Amino acid sequence: MKVAILTIGDEVIEGKIVNTNAELLSKTLEGSNFHVSMHLVVRDDEKDILAGLSFLYQDVDVIVTTGGLGPTADDLTKEICAKYFQEDLILFPEEYEKIKLYFLKSKGSITENNQKQAYFIKGATVLDNMNGTAPGMIYEKAGKVIVNLPGPPKELEPMLYQGVIPYLSKKNNDQIYRKQYRLMNIGESDAETMIKPIMKKYSQIKVSPYASVGVIDYIITTPNIGDKTMFYEACEEFECVLKDFIIGDWSKSIQEIVVQLLKAKSLKLAVAESCTGGLVTSTLVEVPGSSEVLKEGIVTYSNEAKVMRLGVKEITLKQYGAVSKQVAAEMAKGVINSSGANIGVSITGIAGPSGGSLEKPVGLVYSAICFNGKTIVFENYFNGDRNKIRLRATIHILYELYKILK
């Protein structure tokens, strides 16, 4: 089944934000056995939206739009989709009550404009928005399906998984087998080299990598009418070859896995960060319930704070410098001593853009884990700009924590 994605918003056209929604929708739809045909991005402009709908419907039966469901005058998506189908929008009183309730709960103040968010085409399926005021809509007429989703990814994501994919899948007759893997600590090229023989042997099976910073997500699918046995054989070989790098499927992030493992083992973690500046702690705190396992996080940017807070020895700092194996080790041990945690993690490095030298270039990061009386230190050279280096260092140490805890 062919699907097109229509993104509506001046902010995307003008390069103010990257179109990550199109990426997420594509990845999810392709992974659910739909064929994504085109992405189109248009401005908040009636003429352009109508032209886009007409153009895309020449090629596909389903268009998923994102954006333009807000309360303001430039939010036009539903109105124009209704116009395209020669229908009117009518007030869905129940939905209006839900929006009012949302405001009540979040103690925000509802404006008159918000009422327009409760208008839909008669007979449309409404997609509840758990994280905002803009419900989505699915409407179908004469074999053409329109799906309207809000722009903010946090609002769009649950609607996509819970509403859109189940709805569209009922209409999709293509039979598919699918398995997802999340890999860490391996580059895309290396992984490709390792699985080349499998891809050659099972040429009917599609193996797609999605690489992001520190993580590669794989999806293995069969073509339309797939051979089940062959599919499971291919997956088994894939798992065998890449077993050292697979951390699970796509359902859990590395921070969720780490928090889960710490909980299961009743361990308490403390984190001492220098160049990452709280990013490791903050990433762990993203996980609900992390308070149970996180004893303390501390950002010791200055040497003074490293000495005072963590008991790093002044002589170590003097002799080896703040970015060194020795200081990383003392920080990890120190944060255990000062916090009473079972596991101590530390990171010290040069995130740049300045502060690098020939001997210690930008991107050099030392990290350490202290657990059961042993301290392991890691030396890495990460590439990218300041914030990519910080992110890579964060993801790396979470992966090492995972390995030790597992």
Next chain:
Amino acid sequence: MKVAILTIGDEVIEGKIVNTNAELLSKTLEGSNFHVSMHLVVRDDEKDILAGLSFLYQDVDVIVTTGGLGPTADDLTKEICAKYFQEDLILFPEEYEKIKLYFLKSKGSITENNQKQAYFIKGATVLDNMNGTAPGMIYEKAGKVIVNLPGPPKELEPMLYQGVIPYLSKKNNDQIYRKQYRLMNIGESDAETMIKPIMKKYSQIKVSPYASVGVIDYIITTPNIGDKTMFYEACEEFECVLKDFIIGDWSKSIQEIVVQLLKAKSLKLAVAESCTGGLVTSTLVEVPGSSEVLKEGIVTYSNEAKVMRLGVKEITLKQYGAVSKQVAAEMAKGVINSSGANIGVSITGIAGPSGGSLEKPVGLVYSAICFNGKTIVFENYFNGDRNKIRLRATIHILYELYKILK
């Protein structure tokens, strides 16, 4: 002058990579006085590329393509553009020599396929590629301009700045006035209500809001042939009405402004975080040079850590609870005392999803700033999920810091 961007590549359509090229091109073109009209992404497919060209040229005179200039069979861009213009590709021998030289320099081995990268439409302008083997092409016929750029951003970027913008600017007669504003501490609906009279009065001037968590970016532009006086009048009225919320233009984030203000005043900051779990510190550390102004960050998730690290009184915790005005104030004072900073910032709240009560619901956040012997405490109810609450709390306290420092 209206421009459309046509991205060609299965990897973008399938969600394997994010379309950052479209973002870069849009930003650069919009910033150089062009009006970007649409982005279209199609697969490496002749029929789709031709359909895309025809559709986009209905609306614009210039199409910039990215991708599909490589040496392999699925790289079709130049061939299909030539076909669209009913022209042939011919070998440009000089360009072939340059490609050979590139291989010689980079010690790679040239393949027969690479010869195809030296084929262009007769009369076309070639854009040299300093970082790869695929030159770009600009071709013009009957008032329609096509620009072909390679997919890899490293190769595309220099061609865009050095070749494309200068070429197109010679053809651009549009005079556009543009001004950008960044607003904080106001919702999109409230801002719209406030500026409604201005938008009505200056109906020819376009006012576009781009809302993200805690921030609204506005851009005010005139249409193609704009009235300069009217434009500046409209901007003045906009600034007047929203002056309490404007923090600057789009060039700086709130964390950059805060770090800059701290540097200018030679102040040192220390941060004590509970529910935000390091997000405030980590956001500040995104800014290069933040080490100069950030004395220390500390995540005191447990009551124990609040007492031990920050000197919060046990009786205060017992009497008012960890999420209270009193504890926020003691945390902010405590982090100054223990770190020796000039300004102390604290956050304590309930990020959820659990831990809320009728009296203290999920989303309740107390934050405090201690400066010059005074402590100000803020009470907020933020909506959204765990991480949105954490982000809103972070952005809010950075904004309050900005107000105090300014």
